[in-house]
Amino acid sequence: MKLSYYPGCTLKSHARNFDDSTVASMARLDVEVKELANWNCCGTVHGLTSDNLIQRMAPVTNLIRAKEESANAFMTSCAMCYNTLKRANQHVRADAEALATINDFLSLETTKYTGDVDVLHLLEVLRDQVGFEKLAAKVKRPLKGLRVACYYGCLLVRPQEVAIDDVENPTVMEKLVEALGATPVRFALKTECCGAYHTVGQPEVVADRTNRIMGNAHSGGADVVVVSCPLCAHNLDHRQQEARRLNSNFHHMPVLYFTQLMAIALGCDKTVLCFDLHHVDPEPTLAGLGLV
Amino acid sequence: MITSLRITPARPGNPFVAQVEQISGQKILACYQCGNCSAGCPMSDHMDVLPNQIIRMVQLGMREQLLASKSIWACVSCMTCNSRCPKNVRIAEVIEALREIVLRTNDRRDCLHITELSPETIAALPPIAIISSMRKLTS
Numbered sequence: 001m002k003l004s005y006y007p008g009c010t011l012k013s014h015a016r017n018f019d020d021s022t023v024a025s026m027a028r029l030d031v032e033v034k035e036l037a038n039w040n041c042c043g044t045v046h047g048l049t050s051d052n053l054i055q056r057m058a059p060v061t062n063l064i065r066a067k068e069e070s071a072n073a074f075m076t077s078c079a080m081c082y083n084t085l086k087r088a089n090q091h092v093r094a095d096a097e098a099l100a101t102i103n104d105f106l107s108l109e110t111t112k113y114t115g116d117v118d119v120l121h122l123l124e125v126l127r128d129q130v131g132f133e134k135l136a137a138k139v140k141r142p143l144k145g146l147r148v149a150c151y152y153g154c155l156l157v158r159p160q161e162v163a164i165d166d167v168e169n170p171t172v173m174e175k176l177v178e179a180l181g182a183t184p185v186r187f188a189l190k191t192e193c194c195g196a197y198h199t200v201g202q203p204e205v206v207a208d209r210t211n212r213i214m215g216n217a218h219s220g221g222a223d224v225v226v227v228s229c230p231l232c233a234h235n236l237d238h239r240q241q242e243a244r245r246l247n248s249n250f251h252h253m254p255v256l257y258f259t260q261l262m263a264i265a266l267g268c269d270k271t272v273l274c275f276d277l278h279h280v281d282p283e284p285t286l287a288g289l290g291l292v
Numbered sequence: 293m294i295t296s297l298r299i300t301p302a303r304p305g306n307p308f309v310a311q312v313e314q315i316s317g318q319k320i321l322a323c324y325q326c327g328n329c330s331a332g333c334p335m336s337d338h339m340d341v342l343p344n345q346i347i348r349m350v351q352l353g354m355r356e357q358l359l360a361s362k363s364i365w366a367c368v369s370c371m372t373c374n375s376r377c378p379k380n381v382r383i384a385e386v387i388e389a390l391r392e393i394v395l396r397t398n399d400r401r402d403c404l405h406i407t408e409l410s411p412e413t414i415a416a417l418p419p420i421a422i423i424s425s426m427r428k429l430t431s
Contacts, residue, residue: 008420009419009420009423010418010419010420013418013419014418014419015418041423044419044420044423044424044427045369045423045424045427045428047388047427048316048369048382048384048385048388048389049315049316049385049388049389049392050314050315050316050317050385051314051315052392078420080420080424154370154371154372158370158371158372158374158375159371159374159375159382160375167375168375191372192334192372193334193335193368193370193372195334195335195368196368196369196370196421196424197368197421197424197425197428197429198368198425199417199421199425200404200406200409200417200421200422200425201403201404201425201429202338205335205338205366208337209334230418230420231418231420231421231424234417234418234420234421238416
């Protein structure tokens with residue numbers, strides 16, 4: 001199987017662990033991942049105004065890039081890119097006038113976008129195209145004994161029209177980690193917002209969210225939290241120091257991308273895990289269970 | 293926090309209500325004040341006016357109070373309110389419209405000044421954080 005792939009900006013810098021583990025684990029699943037040539041920023045956050053089409057230009061340009069490579073769909077593992085690209089796609093598919101205006105504005109593009117490219121999240125590809133049974137059959141090192149809290153945050157499940165699963169109680173990541181041999185734990189705050197971009201101007205707000213969300217994962221018995229968004233990953237991992245300042249009982253816990261757990265279970269080379277990018281080092285927890 | 297409102301002479305149909313409806317694409321009068329949006333809001337601790345109160349104040353045309361509120365900048369567009377509204381009002385879109393009204397005016401009262409952050413702070417932040425904060429909080 002071949003699949004076009006849109007990595008996004010953060011996966012090429014602070015979240016290289018997400019990019020490397022995505023590509024390496026898909027290769028183990030016999031999926032040939034082909035990065036789109038000349039992709040640009042996804043638009044980073046879907047603009048919510050009804051009168052500002054300029055915010056749709058960046059996502060539509062990426063859809064044009066995919067079309068130029070004859071791809072009728074592409075996959076991204078970043079929840080932000082998925083949400084922004086998919087929402088823009090839905091907008092222009094439903095609004096012919098907006099699409100015509102955008103194509104006119106992008107007059108230097110030789111390819112016109114006509115709504116003919118699908119945006120997929122990697123979790124959808126794993127569930128609907130690869131299949132969790134096939135995935136389980138490829139596991140070389142089952143993640144036995146690892147208790148995982150699966151964190152969805154906002155962008156994979158809201159709004160409803162782009163949700164990859166149930167809006168209030170998604171379970172696709174739990175099914176994935178079960179297929180990898182790990183044990184998902186009960187996690188009431190799995191769709192609670194991490195505070196997102198407030199991490200720039202008001203890190204104390206995010207530290208409060210991190211304290212509550214990671215505290216809930218800890219009380220559910222988790223060893224690690226897995227995520228699909230580099231902004232959630234940054235907040236839940238790198239803001240743990242500030243969370244500890246707010247709450248002396250705060251328990252530090254590693255935050256991993258779901259693709260890193262896949263890479264471990266599928267027997268990928270350890271170099272794709274890039275644990276040096278983490279604030280809370282996952283190695284002691286994973287090594288304690290004999291997984292790395 | 294405002295717990296009661298004094299009703300002002302402004303009323304639905306005034307230019308401010310129409311402007312918010314136009315930018316947000318939402319029917320403001322659909323709200324019947326059930327409070328679901330405020331009950332689930334993860335940022336309510338940091339707000340001076342709760343989401344359901346914001347909608348009521350828009351209905352009443354309380355432009356100045358809304359544009360000066362902390363809440364419109366505290367909202368992080370997580371969409372929890374939108375997904376739980378029984379009247380399908382997209383509250384996050386309404387709050388974005390209020391931010392936009394401030395950011396589109398001539399004085400450009402930005403809520404984030406990225407150049408004031410230290411180079412070390414900026415280097416530690418992933419691009420996704422810097423771009424999204426600037427998209428939401430600056431003109």
